[in-house]
Amino acid sequence: MNLDKLLQGLEVQSTVGQLDRSVGSVVTDHRKIQTGSVWVCYRGVLIDAHQFMAQAIDKRPIAIIAENSRPIRTPTNIAYIQVGNSRSALARIAANWHHQPAEGLDLIGITGTNGKTSTAHFIASIFRLAHLETALIGTIGYYLGRTVLPAQSTTPDPLTLHSLFAQIHQNQIRHVIMEASSQGLDQRRLDHLKFQVAVFTNLTQDHLDYHGSMKDYLVAKLRLFRQIVPTGLAVINCDLSPGITNSIAAAIQEKSFANVITYGLNGQPNVTATNISQSTAGLSFQLLISSGSEKQSTSIRLKLFGQYNIYNALAAVSVALHYQINLNTIKKGLESTVIPGRCEAINLGQPFTVIVDYAHTPDGLRNLLRGIRIEASHRLIVVFGCGGNRDSTKRSLMGEAASEIADYTILTSDNPRSEQPMLIIEQILSAVRGKSNFEYDVILDRKKAIQRAVEIAEVGDFVIIAGKGHESYQEIGDVLYPFDDRQVVTECLTNIL
DSSP states (O other), X not given: OBHHHHTTTOOEEEEESOOOSBOOEXXXXXXXXXXXXXXXXXXXXXXXXXXXXXXXHHTOOSEEEESSOOOTTOOTTSXXXXXXXXXXXXXXXXXXXXXXXXXXXXXXXXXXXXXXXXXXXXXXXXXXXXXXXXXXXXXXXXXXXXXXXXXSXXXXXXXXXXXXXXXXXXXXXXXXXXXXOHHHHHTTTTTTOOEEEXXXXXXXXXXXXXXXXXXXXXXXXXXXXXXXXXXXXXXEEXXXXXXXXXXXXXXXXHHOOOEEEEEOXXXXXXXXXXXXXXXXXXXXXXXXXXXXXXXXXXXXXXXXOSXXXXXXXXXXXXXXXXXXXXXXXXXXXXXXOOOXXXXXXXXXXXXXXXXXXXOOSHHHHHHHHHHHHHHOSSOEEEEEOOOTTSOGGGHHHHHHHHHHHOSEEEEOOSOOBTSOHHHHHHHHHTTTTTOTTOOEXXXXXXXXXXXXXXXXXXXXXXXXXXXXXXXXXXXXXXXXXXXXXXXXXXXXXXXXX
């Protein structure tokens, strides 16, 4: 591809150098520059890549795209393209480099603090039964038809993302369900994409280490709703605060006249649930759908726990209605959904229940424990920690949730990264230490913590292993060590049975 073709559609502030040249690769790491490379230089979260300009120039790429003005010492045989936002430019360049693979794809984006993964898998299950060829890009993995790739991040960087789109297009898949993380949206990884459907699940505290405030956190998520096509659909949880729903509505009206479907358990949403009950087998409820004068209803049994999963299911139903999928298919899709590491029960015949879940936010953990508490007639034992180098303000809130709902808590290491695990646990305990009714233990070794929980569980107890869910590693320092809560639980149960 020629450089001038690669740059099509970019909002360029200035260009110096020859553009009629063949491009060999597009890179964002100056250390990976080779002959024929185009280097896209942007300001990262921790490091501004502009500081590596001299090293990049020494490697002689054919072109540099950056936000800063062209350095005087730049050789004339290196084209220099100055842009207003390098991250947004990268999204456009990635699309051009892969020959616009997203064109013709039907994109469904899901954003929210919690529930993105579960909602995405509910939708995918319904679509499969409706014989709609579907790909899924999210936290657990990248499902590209028969190919499943491990997820490097919830929302991939633009070069990876458009490479995935190219594979999806080649596999003749039309529908793509995507989890849109707040960081991915803020870092403009999804810029220039057009979404047929955008879903907003909820907004609770998380990622404040990155965004700084709940206001900025919301602003990042609202970007998705400015990218809905005019004939598209916005799916909104009507049980959110009026401030959030009004902000979503304003974002939609800025760029689109998309239709809106509401879901929830209060008020008069288009999609709702009644007669909710829970047993050891999961959730049951009556699904009610209102569209104008037309009303539909059916009973649903989910293989999951917690009222929050009803919200996720209702969001998926709302999306399915946009594609005119019949109610029987919707019912079968919801009831057959199994999500790795999301309320995943590990059953080897033990006389108590063990559940592995990804809950890693205060709201997520509280909702999980509340959902299980309804069913737990015996003890509720929870094992969890908090990730290092992430929002530290949520740690004490998670401790409060455990102290208020669980009968016994074992605090352990999650993904400590570069932080000391014990210091993280001290922060979890900061708001609850001294509570007379808070029974807990601290076992830093996560495997031993899980083993202890399984050993002390008695007939009828519920044991919850929270925080990592589907993850197959534990991040300590800069190293990813193999670790899967589900495998560890299985090993521990095998040893006691």
